[in-house]
Amino acid sequence: MNIIEAIQERRSVRTYNGAPLSRTASSELFKAINNAYDPFEGDISIKLNDFDLSDGFRPSTYGVIKGAMTYFLVAGTDSRQSELSIGFVFEQIVLKAWQLGLGTCWIGGTFKGSDFDRLADTWTEGQQLRIVSPVGVPSGLSFREKIMRAAVGSDRRKPFEKLFFDTDFATPLSPNSRYGTALEMLRLAPSSTNSQPWRALVIGETVHFYYMPKSKFAIIDCGIGLCHFYETEKFYSHAGIFAADTTAPTPPDNMKYLISYRPE
Ligand SMILES: Cc1cc2nc3c(=O)[nH]c(=O)nc-3n(C[C@H](O)[C@H](O)[C@H](O)COP(=O)(O)O)c2cc1C
Structure with missing residues (x-):
């Protein structure tokens, strides 16, 4: 699948099949993180994290996401440059994931105060966790997801x-x-x-x-x-x-x- 097809086909995925990422997929995603191009040179970091529930971690998105245990965590400093970089760089990873047959979902709001914050001290100084995204093999659209997509008109774009x-x-x-x-x-x-x-x-x-x-x-x-x-x-x-x-x-x-x- 080329990049144009990936852009055209991608959608946010909120329901996953629960399977862990294959070793090849993880390694491709790490490569994508390391090779991503950033014309804005913001101060950002991207991590790919498997959440081990036996550690007591609950990567909660307040019910928005189902069946994913692997998440990207995206942090950056509070500046316009870093915000442009977060968008520009992480979307390259999102499109790469889609080309590998994996879904993602940008989440900016519905994770605050949950266990993702327990990793806060792993960011470099001045950076804050801004975005999380599950990554995994998509499962069918849940009823809840259909309602959510309808509520924000996800299938429509302005002319x-x-x-x-x-x-x-x-x-x-x-x-x-x-x-x-x-x-x-x-x-x-x-x-x-x-x-x-x-x-x-x-x-x-x-x-x-x-x-x-x-x-x-x-x-x-x-x-x-x-x-x-x-x-x-x-x-x-x-x-x-x-x-x-x-x-x-x-x-x-x-x-x-x-x-x-x-x-x-
Ligand atoms: C910066 C950003 C933050 C978002 N935050 C959330 C969120 O907190 N919860 C959620 O369910 N979706 C979130 N989304 C997903 C959008 O709702 C979704 O991208 C939009 O409705 C278009 O749908 P599509 O991605 O399927 O094309 C976010 C998207 C972006 C780009």
Whole structure:
């Protein structure tokens, strides 16, 4: 399965078959953690942890996740740079897991105060646990999971023309334009409560990214979207860089500027 197919097919998995990861799968995931690319150079760490229940550990997500004993733990410092990195880097692992036939689910809210916090002293100074994600072989959708997906509209995404603009914020971008495919893949990215905070304005060869500051996960969400964008560019043999651009147009009141992308 190539990366485009992985982006298109991935969904959050909250019900697992209870089987441990194979040795090959674990080793591929560790490799993915070590080889992940981080253009934002944030201060983050990712761990892959088997929870041994005989140790008295209860990796509780308050009933959101069933049948998984292996979790990724993602920590970072409290900065915009680290939040972008958490999204960008961990989504590479999520997509790799999907290519290996494994499900994951970004969890930002429903683990606080549970046994995951017992590992808090293992992070480097200034880092805090921000995200956990189970990883394992998906089992069928549970009733509870169906309700949860329906509640946040997980199967829906905002239309392309409402998110991406051409030259000014009044002109929708054509999906057939130079960045159409990479932005379409960004559009499919997962986000907290499916809020899809990302917006983009294309001017010539440059893409200026903006976001709606609706939730405390908005920047992490944007990092995830930028990962899909970048992986698609790479798949089609385009190389580009992310950098702040002082010429980026001022956005409408409800949006904030994030970063820009241009060919190298
Ligand atoms: C940063 C972030 C935090 C999330 N936190 C939670 C969470 O606490 N609990 C949960 O069940 N799902 C959580 N999700 C999963 C989203 O609800 C899900 O990605 C979204 O509804 C889209 O569905 P999909 O991933 O199946 O495409 C989170 C996703 C992201 C990106």
